[in-house]
Amino acid sequence: MTTLADKISQLPLLSLIHQRDGRLTRELLQEPGGFGLGQVPSRLKPDSTTNMVCGFCSTGCGLKIHLREGEAVNLSPSTDHPVNLGMACPKGWEALSVLDSPDRAATPLLRNSRGTMEPVSWDAAMQEFVRRMKAVQAEHGPHSVAFISTGQMPTEEMALLGSLAKFGMGILHGDGNTRQCMATSVVAYKQAFGFDAPPYTYADFEESDALIFVGSNPCIAHPIMWERVMRNPHSPEIIVIDPRMTETAMCATQHLAIKPKSDQSLLYAIARILIKNNWLDQAFLDASTEGFAEFAEFVEPFDLARAVTDTGLQAEQIERLAKTIHERQRVSFWWTMGVNQSYQGVRTAQAIINLALMTGNIGRPGTGANSITGQCNAMGSRLFSNTTNLLGGHDFTNPAHRQKIAGILQIDESLIPTQNSWAYHEIMEGILSGKIRALWVICTNTAHSWINQHVAREMLDRLDFLVVQDMYHTTETAQLADMVLPAAGWGEKEGTFINSERRFGVLKKVRKAPGQALSDFNIFKLVSHYWGCDSLFDRWNAPADVFETLKECSKGTPCDFTGIEDYHAIDAQGGIQWPCPAGSGIPAQERRLFADGVFYRENGRAKFLFEAPRPMPEAPTREYPFILLTGRGSASQWHTQTRTSKSAVLRKLYPEQPFVEINPVDARAMSIRPNEWIDVASQRGQMRVMALITPAVAAGQLFIPMHYEATNRLTDAVFDPYSKQPSYKACAVRVLRLNS
C-alpha cells in the first residue's frame, strides 16, 4: 500500500523531510535551475557574484551577492542597478545577517495538550493543518477560515497562496498587511485613473524642479530614493508638508508644519489659489480630465483665512507654495503613510492628484502624483495576490474577468469567488464575532502591527486554530499560534518583487534555509497536496511557472508584462517596469505613465474626486491633551523589527529604549527632564517611554516610533471608509510622570 510519506516523497519539485527506515532523512528533490536545499544553484558559479533585489523596502535596490562555494557570504550594493546606482541603506547591507538568527523557525511546531510547542514532521504538521482547517469549515461554514498575508513575499508565492486559498480551499476572506500601508493609494488611483497605477519612475526624483512631499519622510523611510533627490541637478524647491520637523523637513526649502490631519484643507486651499490666478493647464484639463468644473466650485469656500485657521500655517506660506507650483516647470508630488494611514486618506491622496492634474504635472519628466509604496513587494501584492483583486488587477465581481482568469488557469469558473474578501479589520472583527474561527497568518506579525493592539491578542486567542508561517518562531503572533510552519526568507528562495516605480526585480536562492524550513512556495504546494486540490496547480511546479501564468493574466491590462521573457531578461536589464506588452521591444530603463494624456478609465480621462474634510475622530481633550503622531524611527528599523532586531549592527543604529519626542515647552511645563521615563496613555492603553525633548515636534504633539508593539495599544482603530486602511497617525493621549 502506498503510504502518505511515499506520496510526499514522490511529489515533484519539492524539498521535503520525511521518515524513512525510522530515521529523519533529508531528501532533496531538485527544483528547476538547481535551486534545491543543500545544493549550489547550478546557474550560479560557486565562487562568484550574482545580483538580486533587496527584500526590505519598496525601493527595490540591487544588491551584488558574493558567493563562496555557491553560498552567499557577503553583499554590496550593485553599482550598475538603475534604482540605487551603488547605494544601499543599513537594512540592505545587513540583509544576509538577519538570516542567521538563532530563533529561525527550523521545524514545524505544534502546540501539544500541555500548551507547549513541540517539533513535528512536515507530514504530521500538514495532516493536522488540513484536519483542523477542514473541521472548522465543516462546523462553521467554508468562510470561517481566513488568511492574512503580506507585502514581503515574491509575487509568485502571493499568487499561489491567493489561488490555493480561494480556488482550492474555499476560503473567501483573505487580506494582506498591505491594507495597513497602501490600500489608500490603491483606491485613490483606481478611482482617479481607472487602475492602481503609480505613474512615475525614479528618474523623476532627479528631473523635478520642485518636489512636494506630503506626509512623507524619505530621508529615513526610503533613504535611497532620498539619495536620488540629492543627485537632482536643478536646484529644486523641496517642500515638506508634515506636522513634524522630520529629517526630510530639515533639508527642505519650504516646511509647512501643518496641524495634524489638516492636509486636505491645505490642498484644497492651494487648488483654490491656482484657480483664482488661472495658474492652470487648461489644455490638459480639457483633453484629459473630467469633473474639474465641479471641483472648482467645491474648493470655493476653502479661502486663505479658512486655510490659516484649519492648518495653523501663515497665509504667506500657503501662497508661496501655490506660487511655487505655478512657477516651476516640473513639479512632482510624493506621499506615503502620513496620507495613507488616515481616516480620510483616499480623499487626501486625491486632493494631491487633483493638483497634479490641474497644473498638467503628470506624464512628463520630473512630474507626477506619486505614491511611494512601502514593502518590497507591496506592488506585487496590490495586483497579483488574489486578495483585494483577482489576479492581474482584475475584479472578482466581474463575470468577464472571472471567465478570463478561469480560462488561463484552466479551472472551473465556479471556483472563483463572486464577491470580494473582507478587509483586514473586518476579518479581525469576524474573529471577535465568532464568524472567523481559524486563521492562517503568513509572513506578517498581526499581534504587533494591528492597530487594535490592546485587543489583537485577545482576538487571536479566540481562534479555534491559529497557524503562523514565518521565518522566525518568536514573533509576537507566532508565540500565540497553535502551529508554526517554518519558512525560508529572502535569499533562500526565488521569485520576483515589483518595486514602487512598477519595476520587476529578481530574487534568487543564495542561501540554504535552516533545518527543515521550506520556501513559502513549497509550503503552499504541500498544503494543496494534503488538502487534495493539487491538481489545480499541476502547472505550477516552480515560481517561474507562476510567472508565466501571471503574464497571461496581465495581458491586455495596464500592467501587461507579456513582453518580459523570463527572470533572466529582468536580471539582464536591471529590472523591467510594467507595462511591457509583448512586441514592445526592449523597454527603456526608465518609463513613466500617461505621457499621452490618456488614463485607464473608460473615457480615457482622469477624474477629479473630492469631499469635505472631516474633523479628527479623536481630538485632544482636557484629559488627553496631546496629539500622538507615529512613524518610522530610523533607517535601520523595519516595521515590527522581526528582522532588523536580529542584526547587531542595526540595533546599534537606533535607540535601545522606546522613546517619545516631546516639545521643550511641554517638557518644561511638566518638569520632564531629558531621558526621564514617562508613561503615555490613550483611552485604550498605556506605554512606558523615555522622553526625548526636541523641537522636532510642535507643542501639544508627541511622536512615538511605530516599531514598538505597545505603540499600537495607544492608536485609535478608525479606518478610511473607501480603502479601509487604519488611521495610525493621530489620536489623543496624555503624559504621566512616574514620580510626580
Ligand code: SF4
Ligand atoms: Fe533595501 Fe530599501 Fe534600503 Fe534599498 S532603501 S537597501 S531596498 S531597505
